[in-house]
Amino acid sequence: MTKRTKAPTMLDVAKVAGVSPMTVSRAMKEDSYVRDETRKRILEAAEELGYVFDSTASGLSSRKTGFVAVIIPSINNANFADTVRGITDGLRGTNLQILLGYSDYQIEEEERLIAQFLSRRPEAIVITGGTHTPRCRKMLENSGIPVIETWDLPVDPIDYVVGFSNADAAKMMVKHFVDSGRSRLAFIGGEDENDRRGYDRRNGFLAGLSEYGLEQTRQGDSGRPPINMRKGADALKDLLEKWPDTDAVMCVSDLAAFGALAQCAKMGVEVPRQLAIGGFGAYDVSDVSHPAITTIDVHSRKIGALTADIIRNLLAGDSEVEVSKVARIVPELIIRETTLISEPA
Amino acid sequence: MTKRTKAPTMLDVAKVAGVSPMTVSRAMKEDSYVRDETRKRILEAAEELGYVFDSTASGLSSRKTGFVAVIIPSINNANFADTVRGITDGLRGTNLQILLGYSDYQIEEEERLIAQFLSRRPEAIVITGGTHTPRCRKMLENSGIPVIETWDLPVDPIDYVVGFSNADAAKMMVKHFVDSGRSRLAFIGGEDENDRRGYDRRNGFLAGLSEYGLEQTRQGDSGRPPINMRKGADALKDLLEKWPDTDAVMCVSDLAAFGALAQCAKMGVEVPRQLAIGGFGAYDVSDVSHPAITTIDVHSRKIGALTADIIRNLLAGDSEVEVSKVARIVPELIIRETTLISEPA
DNA sequence: TTGAAAGCGTTACCAA
DNA sequence: TTGGTAACGCTTTCAA
Numbered sequence: 001m002t003k004r005t006k007a008p009t010m011l012d013v014a015k016v017a018g019v020s021p022m023t024v025s026r027a028m029k030e031d032s033y034v035r036d037e038t039r040k041r042i043l044e045a046a047e048e049l050g051y052v053f054d055s056t057a058s059g060l061s062s063r064k065t066g067f068v069a070v071i072i073p074s075i076n077n078a079n080f081a082d083t084v085r086g087i088t089d090g091l092r093g094t095n096l097q098i099l100l101g102y103s104d105y106q107i108e109e110e111e112r113l114i115a116q117f118l119s120r121r122p123e124a125i126v127i128t129g130g131t132h133t134p135r136c137r138k139m140l141e142n143s144g145i146p147v148i149e150t151w152d153l154p155v156d157p158i159d160y161v162v163g164f165s166n167a168d169a170a171k172m173m174v175k176h177f178v179d180s181g182r183s184r185l186a187f188i189g190g191e192d193e194n195d196r197r198g199y200d201r202r203n204g205f206l207a208g209l210s211e212y213g214l215e216q217t218r219q220g221d222s223g224r225p226p227i228n229m230r231k232g233a234d235a236l237k238d239l240l241e242k243w244p245d246t247d248a249v250m251c252v253s254d255l256a257a258f259g260a261l262a263q264c265a266k267m268g269v270e271v272p273r274q275l276a277i278g279g280f281g282a283y284d285v286s287d288v289s290h291p292a293i294t295t296i297d298v299h300s301r302k303i304g305a306l307t308a309d310i311i312r313n314l315l316a317g318d319s320e321v322e323v324s325k326v327a328r329i330v331p332e333l334i335i336r337e338t339t340l341i342s343e344p345a
Numbered sequence: 346m347t348k349r350t351k352a353p354t355m356l357d358v359a360k361v362a363g364v365s366p367m368t369v370s371r372a373m374k375e376d377s378y379v380r381d382e383t384r385k386r387i388l389e390a391a392e393e394l395g396y397v398f399d400s401t402a403s404g405l406s407s408r409k410t411g412f413v414a415v416i417i418p419s420i421n422n423a424n425f426a427d428t429v430r431g432i433t434d435g436l437r438g439t440n441l442q443i444l445l446g447y448s449d450y451q452i453e454e455e456e457r458l459i460a461q462f463l464s465r466r467p468e469a470i471v472i473t474g475g476t477h478t479p480r481c482r483k484m485l486e487n488s489g490i491p492v493i494e495t496w497d498l499p500v501d502p503i504d505y506v507v508g509f510s511n512a513d514a515a516k517m518m519v520k521h522f523v524d525s526g527r528s529r530l531a532f533i534g535g536e537d538e539n540d541r542r543g544y545d546r547r548n549g550f551l552a553g554l555s556e557y558g559l560e561q562t563r564q565g566d567s568g569r570p571p572i573n574m575r576k577g578a579d580a581l582k583d584l585l586e587k588w589p590d591t592d593a594v595m596c597v598s599d600l601a602a603f604g605a606l607a608q609c610a611k612m613g614v615e616v617p618r619q620l621a622i623g624g625f626g627a628y629d630v631s632d633v634s635h636p637a638i639t640t641i642d643v644h645s646r647k648i649g650a651l652t653a654d655i656i657r658n659l660l661a662g663d664s665e666v667e668v669s670k671v672a673r674i675v676p677e678l679i680i681r682e683t684t685l686i687s688e689p690a
Numbered sequence: 691t692t693g694a695a696a697g698c699g700t701t702a703c704c705a706a
Numbered sequence: 707t708t709g710g711t712a713a714c715g716c717t718t719t720c721a722a
Contacts, residue, residue, distance in 0.1 A: 058701070
């Protein structure tokens, strides 16, 4: 941290380079008409003075901040992290920069974040889910910028959507359980509406049970979101105490599923012979664990990539590309060892 | 996205409320002298017009952007995510907002990020590690803002430091292995200098071997960082092919350790009887897996909390609090099932 | 407690 | 290809 009187501005650079500030401004952009020689002189002057471009002033003047606000429920979640990576990668090469926030699965925090972010004048905003408080919705609608809802297929979208039906995805697992000869199915997680994706999965699962005429009572308790491995383990223990003859359990995420699997190992419950386990999200752990865990891949990264496509077309748009309002992701069931077809017990 | 002619400014609010823009500005701040009644009128006018405060303009004018730039190697890493959470939590209540970036363990990307972030005029910058390119170091030193290096104890710090010695932490594991009767020790991960923390751990481990007079040849190959569960599993397989009599392996992170453990289960290698496994980072998986994995907790979240303390004292400082330059974290060995003392084979 | 004027550092716009 | 001028929307500073 060097002592300094005052950071140099374009004016300072201009003086040293013997040009006008306006020319310095042009020289800082990749494109723009500046003679090569002039630009060279300017960049040298900037280097010499230790000039650092001020995006704050640039944003105010041009009304383009280069920010894309992104709000996810949790920073510590491989799925959402993958979506963010997809966005980042897709935005590479543009001048757009992500302003990332996480709500910790709390509605009030999401409201606060949206308000805070909008004051930064982002050029687009990406949010997780399609269910919002009236206040959030109003802020987003009034923002005047493209809004992209992800990880869901809202009935009444605000603007753009990149997502899938969590309920339908969960139903895939019910079908798979039934197809592999299970009939006493349970679900762990998703009780709390604050994690709307989880809540939708759970309800989709229950709806699936209903379609197959199966009983819907077997539900583990996992407390406040987010669920984690430990909670998954604890919930499985409770579940088997209450309903010992359960022969298949789906967890709201792979983390819980892994916890459940570890708990089975500890309790001597054989997986998949006695109990089948299904997860959600295609986390690394479900692939590497032994036995490997059946899961549903929702292509988190692709959600981000498609989101970035929309943003690029809208903001850096090469003329009038037609951008469709809804990009639908197709979740994929990945069958692994924890749900191998059981032999008749 | 509603059509709009132009977003309302303080001037518009001022007109409606019948005051000057300056008074509106004051009314927007929590403190500041404004008569309660006046403020009420102003806030109503703002609400009515759908006014949204412009931080961009505010930042330019006041030269306080409210940004704290934070750069971590990866967004998809529970340890770094915890540090970010620690910072976020610690900064709650201030007007400071995190500008988060991740370098993907690439030096060039880190350089790019630092340059990009500095143009946003953050009020402080937090970086991971204490090893930087000369260009990075120069940018940081010239930035004129507090710089906080984390997750390391640099020999020649730029400014503030919150960290620990990765090498010393790794040595704890060597000692533990030796104490529990192991002598043919191996290490997986940390070959690539781009992940400096991992690199330091590996070298610390090797130094530890040397201190105990043990051979240092057993090293797994894990490719480019970051390591993950799959790479850990593969590396363990290779390792045991090359050195089948290895009786303990430390992995650069718990993720790799879990992969190694899963691989052992698959190959029928008994843990800990035949092979002890140690990880690093106290990830959830090491606690929940069966058997549970011995690890080293570096208190990632506390690193963030202490970082936030420094920033608060420096920026929101109640007068002249003395802020010490180095906050040292003490890593903690957590002994679990994968390294239980072996009976003589 | 409120207001007026002068920037903050950049870019849009028009002119040369 | 370059320059001059007037914003951009807010806050600092000083005065009332």
